[in-house]
Amino acid sequence: FGLSVVNIYFEDGTDVYFARQVVGERLAEARGNIPDGFGDPQMGPISTGLGIILYFRLDDTSGTRDLVEMREIQDWIIKYQLQTVPGVTEVLSLGGFEKQYQVRLDPDALLAYDIQIGDVIGALERGNKTEGAQFLEIGAEQYTVRGVGLARSVDDLAEIVVNVDDGRPVRVRDLGEIVIGGGVR
Incomplete structure (x- = not known):
């Protein structure tokens, strides 16, 4: 996850509302060039240099x-x-x-279990998410059903199953160490 911020400064005397309209048009054009998964650019509120x-x-x-x-x-x-x-x-x-759960994979363990890095990434994504479901109706009451599967600790991530080898689950902990660390800045 990342954050990209573009600040635009106009010369004194510029009609800010017209300039904002032009920026909005350029932003709409740029949306088509942004790859999926990178979010939709948003224009923030008008502020001054003294904001x-x-x-x-x-x-x-x-x-x-x-x-x-x-x-x-x-x-x-x-x-x-x-x-x-x-x-x-x-x-x-x-x-x-920024707090991150970091998985430091052991290349030898990956080779031993014949597991690719993408397999580990996929398992972590599948094993760390919340899913919406349906409604459960009991009498006049209606209950929302959802599956909450977010990892809350290093141990939760360590127990995620990546693959099964001869009937034995291969967990993330078998492939490296999981630590709490800081994001790159």
């Missing part, structure tokens, strides 16, 4: 939190609280490391 009104820094004076945990606090707690403030249109996180 950024606050920078803040998160410090761990106890020294017990790493940069992954600090970023997680920013992205999942502070950001949502700031977005409830009237007039705040965006809270952008910089610094720290």
Whole structure:
């Protein structure tokens, strides 16, 4: 997952609403060139060069939190609280490391089990998702049925079955190690 942001600055005196219309037209043209799976580009709200009104820094004076945990606090707690403030249109996180579950595969194990990297990726995708289902009607009540299968820990990911070898399941843990790490920046 990634984020791509393009900021467009206009000269003073430019009719911003007309310029926005032109940018919107170019954006519509560009949509056809974006590969599937990369999302749909969105145009943000009009703002000025003075639109950024606050920078803040998160410090761990106890020294017990790493940069992954600090970023997680920013992205999942502070950001949502700031977005409830009237007039705040965006809270952008910089610094720290985004939390990632990283699978570090052992090439020798892949060879021994005759498993390709794509097989591991496919198993991880299938074993870490939520699926919608139908409704269950009991009397006048209607219940939504869904399968929740999101991994919540390193152990959950380690137990995902990639293949079966002579009746024995080959799990992700058999092919390497799974660790929590920070994303590349």
